[in-house]
Amino acid sequence: MKKPSHVSIIVQFILLVGIVIASSAFVNSLWGGAEESLSEEREFEWRGDMTLSQFAQTNNIPRPVMKEVFSLETPGDLQKKLSAFEGKRVRISRNLNKALALSNEEATKNWIKIRIKFGLWFLFLVIVFILLRKKSITPVKRRILYLCAIVIFGIILGSDPSPMGTVKDAIALYGAQRVIFKPRLVAMFVFLAMVFLANKFICAWGCQLGVLQDMIFRLNRNIKDTRGALKQYKIPFVITNTIRIIFFLVFTGIAFLWGFDLVDKIDPFRVYKPLKILLGGWVFLSLLLLASLFVYRPWCHLFCPFGLIGWIVEKISLFKIKVDYNTCIECQACAKACPSTVMEAILKQDRVIPDCFACSTCVHVCPTNSINLGFGKRTPPPPGKFEKKPAPVSETGDKNPSSDSGT
16 A cells, blocks of 8 residues: 655644644533633732731632631631731731632632542543553554544543643642642652553553644654654654753752743643633744654653653553564564654663553554564563674675575
């Protein structure tokens, strides 16, 4: 079968991205809800003759926040004067800002949608896990699964929550207000548990932006999904991970020093919330999605905070891509077909192993069925397994004894 034409690749890319953006805008309008944003540090109007009730009304502070910060026990306590708390004014203002930040986080959450999303994530990932263990994911099935994930976890259920958001928002909120939103922490540990159980599984098959990038990358592949129709590039892991670490440190430093969420301005997950994207965000998103045709998962490898932490946890995953060297014939078809440099590192185990997204391309292309998603540690290859074998030499010293001179 012929490889897809350059024109058809671009048309498919435009259609996919256009449908995702248009349908996401429509579905978002149906869900509604408050927009997530960091609470800014507030200065409160404070007069000693004010009652706590008047103070709350003047500064638009919810009653539960007042109760928590001022340790109110009865409704009558709201009639106390602010003058009684004058010596604690600085501490109270600080605690009010923290409590309001948490209250704002709580108010922006659609807990019904979040519970549905986590339930569907669990169900979907179990199905994918079973298919991977059975080695039954073909290029066609892979695209179908990616499309399902894009529609369910992105278009229908939105940009939040996401694996990236649990790390990014936790750092940004703590940097701005020095508070931790406990449900987000729980979500982050759930996602990391998924990484621990199976080779970065949530990033590979459940992350709404990750699967969109992967789907775009597969549009620019031949029918067998082994190489790019338009040239694709494998950036060395030392480069991608260095950029990702630097970006993480810069983002964290800015969040802690100035309380500014750098990622929020370019957040590509807002492809599923397009009406909230500003000009700079559109520029970054356009470049990122276009780059996904040529480089495998650029956001995941170059920028994602969860991607970096997940890569560390991935080192101790219970299930991971493994090679049976007893049947491996050293053809390296798996490494050639792999969309990144990770399979070559797994195969030879002679360097730091990059992020593996358990896409199963290597499993599908292996001619001897030597690769699987298996339990436990990887077995190292036998010594000299992948060293170049010297050409056979004849007794006369010719390297190609089968060819006669002059013929």
